[in-house]
Amino acid sequence: MGFIATGSTSFYSPFILARVMATMDHLTAGRVGWNIVTSSEDVAAQNYGMEALPPHDERYDRAEEFVQVVKALWDSWEPGAIVMNRETGHYADHTKVHRIDYRGKYHASRGPLNMPAGPQGHPVLCQAGGSPKGRDFAAKHANAIVATNPNVEKMAAYRADIRERAARHGRNPDDVKVLFHAAPIIAETTQEAQAAYHRIFGMDDPLQIEQTLAMTAAVTEIDFFRYDLDAPMPQDLKTNGHQSVLDDFMKRNEGKTLRESLGERLRLGPLLVGTVSEVADQMEDIVARTGGDGFLIRAETGLSHTRRYIDEICSGLAPELRRRGLIRSDYPNPLFKDNLLQF
Amino acid sequence: MTANPFHLAWFGAGGFGVKSWNKTWSGRGGVDWASPQLWVDVAQALERARFDYIIIEDSSYVPDAYGSNSKAYLSSATATPKMDPTVLAPIMAHLTSRIGIVPTLSVTEYHPYMLARKINTLDHMSQGRTGWNVVTSSSHRAAQNYGKDLLEEHDLRYDIADEFFDVSCRLWESWEPDAVTVDEQNGVWADYEKVHTIDFEGKFFKVRGPLNAPQSPQGRPVFTQAGGSPRGKRFAARTANSVISGVEGGVEAMKRFRDDIREQALAYGRDPNDVKVLFMASPVVGETDEEAQDKRKRQIAFAEAHPEIGLLHLSRHSGIDFAQFPLDEPIPDTATTNGHQQMLAQAIGKTPREFLRKSLSTMEFVGSPDTIAATMDEVMQEVGGDGFLIANFDLNRRYVSEIADGLVPALQRRGLTRTEYTHSHFRDNLLEF
Numbered sequence: 001m002g003f004i005a006t007g008s009t010s011f012y013s014p015f016i017l018a019r020v021m022a023t024m025d026h027l028t029a030g031r032v033g034w035n036i037v038t039s040s041e042d043v044a045a046q047n048y049g050m051e052a053l054p055p056h057d058e059r060y061d062r063a064e065e066f067v068q069v070v071k072a073l074w075d076s077w078e079p080g081a082i083v084m085n086r087e088t089g090h091y092a093d094h095t096k097v098h099r100i101d102y103r104g105k106y107h108a109s110r111g112p113l114n115m116p117a118g119p120q121g122h123p124v125l126c127q128a129g130g131s132p133k134g135r136d137f138a139a140k141h142a143n144a145i146v147a148t149n150p151n152v153e154k155m156a157a158y159r160a161d162i163r164e165r166a167a168r169h170g171r172n173p174d175d176v177k178v179l180f181h182a183a184p185i186i187a188e189t190t191q192e193a194q195a196a197y198h199r200i201f202g203m204d205d206p207l208q209i210e211q212t213l214a215m216t217a218a219v220t221e222i223d224f225f226r227y228d229l230d231a232p233m234p235q236d237l238k239t240n241g242h243q244s245v246l247d248d249f250m251k252r253n254e255g256k257t258l259r260e261s262l263g264e265r266l267r268l269g270p271l272l273v274g275t276v277s278e279v280a281d282q283m284e285d286i287v288a289r290t291g292g293d294g295f296l297i298r299a300e301t302g303l304s305h306t307r308r309y310i311d312e313i314c315s316g317l318a319p320e321l322r323r324r325g326l327i328r329s330d331y332p333n334p335l336f337k338d339n340l341l342q343f
Numbered sequence: 344m345t346a347n348p349f350h351l352a353w354f355g356a357g358g359f360g361v362k363s364w365n366k367t368w369s370g371r372g373g374v375d376w377a378s379p380q381l382w383v384d385v386a387q388a389l390e391r392a393r394f395d396y397i398i399i400e401d402s403s404y405v406p407d408a409y410g411s412n413s414k415a416y417l418s419s420a421t422a423t424p425k426m427d428p429t430v431l432a433p434i435m436a437h438l439t440s441r442i443g444i445v446p447t448l449s450v451t452e453y454h455p456y457m458l459a460r461k462i463n464t465l466d467h468m469s470q471g472r473t474g475w476n477v478v479t480s481s482s483h484r485a486a487q488n489y490g491k492d493l494l495e496e497h498d499l500r501y502d503i504a505d506e507f508f509d510v511s512c513r514l515w516e517s518w519e520p521d522a523v524t525v526d527e528q529n530g531v532w533a534d535y536e537k538v539h540t541i542d543f544e545g546k547f548f549k550v551r552g553p554l555n556a557p558q559s560p561q562g563r564p565v566f567t568q569a570g571g572s573p574r575g576k577r578f579a580a581r582t583a584n585s586v587i588s589g590v591e592g593g594v595e596a597m598k599r600f601r602d603d604i605r606e607q608a609l610a611y612g613r614d615p616n617d618v619k620v621l622f623m624a625s626p627v628v629g630e631t632d633e634e635a636q637d638k639r640k641r642q643i644a645f646a647e648a649h650p651e652i653g654l655l656h657l658s659r660h661s662g663i664d665f666a667q668f669p670l671d672e673p674i675p676d677t678a679t680t681n682g683h684q685q686m687l688a689q690a691i692g693k694t695p696r697e698f699l700r701k702s703l704s705t706m707e708f709v710g711s712p713d714t715i716a717a718t719m720d721e722v723m724q725e726v727g728g729d730g731f732l733i734a735n736f737d738l739n740r741r742y743v744s745e746i747a748d749g750l751v752p753a754l755q756r757r758g759l760t761r762t763e764y765t766h767s768h769f770r771d772n773l774l775e776f
Contacts, residue, residue, distance in 0.1 A: 046551035091420035110487035115424035
């Protein structure tokens with residue numbers, strides 16, 4: 001199994017990030033990935049001595065340089081640099097270990113990395129760009145893109161757009177897997193599943209409302225506590241945070257009340273509710289209509305990361321998908337990236 | 344008469360990289376260097392021997408100081424490759440239960456928020472057994488990997504360290520100890536009124552806070568430090584729970600060093616007993632004294648046959664290319680450095696070859712376990728405390744076993760080192776005696 005850790009291009013130094021990822025790639029024998037984020041909250045920036053984050057598009061310009069430095073550091077030891085001659089005591093060949101001498105607008109590093117890259121060379125790169133600039137960055141670098149779309153039409157359009165952008169960057173679109181957020185609600189019977197759905201997304205419980213407002217505020221940097229829950233959703237909000245998330249949230253809920261919108265907000269992905277077999281049908285349909293590439297299961301607030309939920313997915317849903325031949329039944333390759341790009 | 348009980352710790356010299364790899368007892372060290380298993384085995388052996396802690400040394404550059412290129416370092420796998428110690432530390436912590444785990448992190452390479460967060464995470468994961476070996480870095484090469492042209496000047500680095508230490512402590516204490524209430528009835532996990540911004544604005548850093556995780560079991564980690572220069576000692580006396588020293592000049596110098604640190608700690612309003620000074624030692628253990636002495640002779644003969652290996656370290660730490668000095672002429676006192684002051688001072692006036700003869704340890708401990716235990720007893724009686732930091736540049740499992748299963752039981756039989764961990768937190772054990 002692969003493990004993907006999130007690291008921000010706004011707060012890390014490229015050298016530390018390259019080194020941490022390479023170390024983890026060694027320790028996992030080639031099963032690590034980096035979820036590239038640019039960060040979206042000014043309060044986070046203030047922990048790192050900045051007044052505010054750079055504007056949205058500049059964050060991606062910085063991220064672009066950051067990724068260039070990191071990749072160059074991973075490539076700074078040529079394959080075969082380690083010769084390990086026991087008799088002569090010659091361990092590594094210094095002519096195969098190179099400085100990178102990177103000097104950009106935002107980042108600089110001399111190099112080389114003080115260790116060879118791990119078994120994958122470059123770990124799996126994962127990204128979640130939603131804005132045009134973010135999508136372009138993701139299409140250029142990522143092996144896996146995670147996307148949040150509430151319905152099949154948007155999912156299909158998003159994937160087609162990413163693949164087109166990847167091709168424009170000279171990449172094989174099949175090397176970029178688009179995985180859609182999904183939070184299936186699974187129960188023994190259809191009725192039980194629908195009852196669970198209402199408990200989670202009904203917005204009857206004040207505590208649930210508060211949690212949802214807090215979570216929404218954390219991502220958008222908009223304090224929704226100021227607005228009337230049963231008045232129409234505001235349509236003119238601006239943020240230096242996740243603007244694409246905020247725009248989507250407003251547009252999607254035009255005409256609805258904030259309370260109704262919050263239910264929608266909690267449900268990040270498509271509606272997947274029912275028995276194991278019903279949910280498998282719904283997922284099969286989505287993949288057939290979007291063209292690929294899979295799902296990123298994410299237990300939302302209310303479901304939360306309980307062992308019970310994970311078991312519903314792993315022991316209930318996954319075996320059904322496997323019986324239908326829709327998901328892998330084994331890992332043919334030792335490296336995470338090779339398995340990801342296998343189909 | 345015997346010395347008061349003293350502490351043992353281990354210095355993971357050379358960090359998380361290639362350890363012993365082409366010697367008789369290297370095992371598969373050259374191939375398996377990137378696996379955490381050697382370090383897990385070492386930590387478990389040392390826990391069996393009731394060591395207080397293990398430091399994972401670190402630096403973040405491929406050295407090229409000796410001979411002005413990286414050949415000698417990469418050829419001999421000296422000081423490179425080196426992987427990230429904060430990735431290794433949680434694995435070691437997870438597979439042990441009492442020993443302190445101390446990764447090395449530099450104040451000129453990290454931002455305080457990121458460092459405070461990492462250490463806080465590790466202290467949670469290790470349930471209160473995390474330390475931070477505070478270093479300031481000593482090479483321009485490291486600074487250049489982080490986008491700077493040159494490393495800050497020596498004393499300025501310690502000014503940065505002072506402020507870094509202060510802001511980190513504020514972050515570690517930005518959640519009051521009882522901020523996490525876990526009130527399941529009312530759905531309140533944490534009390535936001537007990538989580539505070541720190542709004543720190545110093546000369547070097549500006550940090551809003553709070554940290555985005557609650558206070559860890561120890562609150563602050565255990566601080567270890569190795570400052571040997573006057574400015575470095577001042578920083579250590581103010582901040583460290585354990586000072587590690589490679590001071591030369593035998594027992595008198597060791598005693599002077601410890602007395603000095605204790606006096607300065609007192610001047611900062613601290614209890615001198617809260618600063619444990621541990622002295623570097625690389626005991627050469629044999630079945631008999633003769634065997635151990637033969638082993639030491641072979642070590643010296645090897646070092647003399649390969650002078651460049653010993654000089655690599657001096658060049659790297661001092662930033663001076665020792666390949667330029669003839670092997671048998673005294674190193675001139677005109678040599679200066681912005682790197683490791685203390686090490687250069689020790690080398691001036693000696694020929695490179697003489698310098699090589701000095702062992703890694705401040706004094707030599709060669710003999711059977713009982714002989715070494717008796718010598719350590721005498722040394723500690725004269726110095727006054729607080730113990731030893733064992734180090735070996737050619738780390739293998741056999742050496743660790745000689746110490747953990749040979750020397751330490753001999754020390755324990757004499758009542759000189761701990762036989763149990765009294766407390767569950769690292770700091771409480773360290774400050775127990």
